[in-house]
Amino acid sequence: MHDDHDHHDHDHHHDNHYSDMQARVKALETVLTEKGLIDPAAIDTIVDTYETKVGPRNGARVVAKAWSDPDFADWLRRDATAAISSLGYTGRQGEHMRAVFNSDDTHNLVVCTLCSCYPWSVLGLPPVWYKAPAYRSRAVIDPRGVLAEFGVTLPAEKKVRVWDSTAELRYLVIPQRPEGTDGWSEEQLADLVSRDAMIGAGVAAVPGIAA
Ligand code: FE
Numbered sequence: 001m002h003d004d005h006d007h008h009d010h011d012h013h014h015d016n017h018y019s020d021m022q023a024r025v026k027a028l029e030t031v032l033t034e035k036g037l038i039d040p041a042a043i044d045t046i047v048d049t050y051e052t053k054v055g056p057r058n059g060a061r062v063v064a065k066a067w068s069d070p071d072f073a074d075w076l077r078r079d080a081t082a083a084i085s086s087l088g089y090t091g092r093q094g095e096h097m098r099a100v101f102n103s104d105d106t107h108n109l110v111v112c113t114l115c116s117c118y119p120w121s122v123l124g125l126p127p128v129w130y131k132a133p134a135y136r137s138r139a140v141i142d143p144r145g146v147l148a149e150f151g152v153t154l155p156a157e158k159k160v161r162v163w164d165s166t167a168e169l170r171y172l173v174i175p176q177r178p179e180g181t182d183g184w185s186e187e188q189l190a191d192l193v194s195r196d197a198m199i200g201a202g203v204a205a206v207p208g209i210a211a
Pocket residue numbers: 112113114115116117118165166167
């Protein structure tokens with residue numbers, strides 16, 4: 001289903017050329033390096049960390065703990081930044097977090113209408129579709145239509161709340177715990193929680209059906 005979204009990305013990549021955006025980034029990096037303002041090796045380390053080491057598994061562990069431990073869920077509601085930090089997930093673009101809990105009444109969906117603000121510390125780097133103009137505008141105008149494209153159909157009476165991320169505040173959606181998971185360990189529960197579910201573009205997997 002992600003293919004339906006990826007084609008909205010209009011950064012064209014040619015074999016021997018940078019896209020406009022890549023060229024701009026490269027030029028900026030060169031200028032900043034020449035002026036001694038940044039260390040390219042440090043930037044490579046940051047990119048590598050978020051591409052390969054920090055991913056949605058962090059967020060899935062937060063969700064699994066919230067499902068398993070009511071005190072932790074409570075803390076997450078009151079002070080998500082502190083609760084998430086207690087599990088060791090801190091750092092860039094995760095400094096100010098808010099957890100929004102799906103319920104029988106409400107489904108939450110996260111977007112950044114301005115750019116691509118995203119909770120790196122719990123989800124890693126954002127997927128291409130999250131940064132695409134089509135998602136950023138349509139998530140607000142027609143959230144149910146967007147959800148349908150992700151394969152999520154909600155009952156008509158369920159409210160959809162859309163949260164607009166900013167540089168100051170990032171959101172993590174806590175999906176509803178699926179039925180039939182009583183007594184499951186946090187590790188087992190975490191396997192049911194996809195990245196999309198924590199953006200609100202999906203729901204937690206039902207046991208026995210592949211995520
Ligand atoms: Fe943004």
